[in-house]
Amino acid sequence: MQSRKGFLKESMLAEAGCLAETETVAKKASAEKSAAVDNPLVYTMRPMKAELSRELTVAIVGAGGRGNAYQHYGRKYRGTMKVVAVVDTNQYRLDKMANAWKIPAERRFHDYRELLAASANGKLADILVVTLPDHLHCDATIKGMELGYDVLVEKPMAQSAKECLAMLAKQKETGRIVGVCHVLRYAAYFEAIKSAVDRGLIGEIMSIQHSELVEKIHTSNSYVRGNWRNSKIATPMVISKCCHDLDLINWFIGTRCTHASAEGELRYFCAKNRPNGAPARCTDGCPFEKDCIYSALKIYVKRRSWTDPLDLPPKATDEQVTKILAASPYSRCVFACDNDQPEQYAAALRFENGVSVAFSYEGLSPVGQRRTRIIGTKGMIEGDGIGFRLTELATGKSRDWSMKIQDVPGYEQQGHGGGDLRLMRDFLMAVDKRDPSLLTSSLEASVESHLIGFACEESRLTGKKVKIHG
């Protein structure tokens, strides 16, 4: 596919009438309605603010990157949710979030088990937002449900198929509202594709080709040096990174996956590529540092990118950053880490309704992007993660969809195309109305996409095609 600029020119978009429409923006409604007459891809986005019968209380369990993304909803939409307890083993992060929400000392915890123990005589909040490292999701969620909490848990929901199924069983037993953070389902772009598919605009789906391209520095930060570098500590790549993609594929198709087979290996970020004489850390005077695109000094000190895990003090000097970096895992040579995640992955999936899927993941990409092609009996959708084109088979006529997220109230400049906050909004609505169907993604659906990921990984490791259902 060409770049977005290549086929989604402003003039074409205007001509096609691809305008954003929200229920709250009455002013634009008439112009958009006339555009919708010609363009079936125009669709209505839900407003970002939750309409609730009362303010809901939330405990943030893991005050890192994701915990912060979700607490932001309560800051932006006052009166919808209030953070009343925070947990983190990291004192800096705990204090930062707890101070911002003026949380008293007795509701600040250093381990999620402390919060659970303190809940034995009654819940501390309506909702647990579980944004812990992958290996703690299952335990915290199951125990939270047992204590009567509704739980929003980050993906991956758990580290094995057995754990996922145990979480589902516990949800059925307790009747709690449980959501998994498949935030891309709540992003306008993917919603619009799903809407076009569900309205039959491409007929019956025959096949899908979907690739996730992960930008190379993102790969080095998260999957070589960082928290998700090792499948045994975190979760295999196809689940930790790609469970979003598997979930989207599953969502578009709407039936269960029967078989999976996969290939992929770690070939680049490994010891054989470490230059002779390169020290263990970029901060140890590496002679190759100047010419290395993965130089930690360039990434974290010079460019100040990907610095969140370093917990830098405000206005840190280069010397301060270098010192913090040197003591962290992020200064390690990318060819001398304890990583085992493959940089490339190719999977073939087959679904109950006969749809076949080719899914790939690439970790050495110059850009971060998701590319999707869905072929149906009446047409084809091709998208690049920002816009998509629908081409009818009968006429060859194409229409483009795009939405300027920065122009849509509530969605502008928000993580995952507004998906982070929309998920939070829908979760609050589901809890308030005691109606899990208000969430786009059911727990059953999340379990299904995780089962596909675990089957892919089994296939990659054994070289065999793995049966999931059927």
Ligand SMILES: NC(=O)c1ccc[n+]([C@@H]2O[C@H](COP(=O)([O-])OP(=O)(O)OC[C@H]3O[C@@H](n4cnc5c(N)ncnc54)[C@H](O)[C@@H]3O)[C@@H](O)[C@H]2O)c1
């Ligand atoms: N939905 C998405 O798109 C998305 C994106 C990134 C990460 N994630 C997932 O979200 C989860 C959190 O990721 P993150 O980027 O916020 O990581 P993070 O490291 O920034 O945050 C996790 C926090 O948990 C804390 N912690 C660790 N052990 C703890 C314990 N026993 N008790 C209490 N706190 C503890 C850590 O100190 C850390 O601050 C991960 O499972 C990750 O895979 C999801």
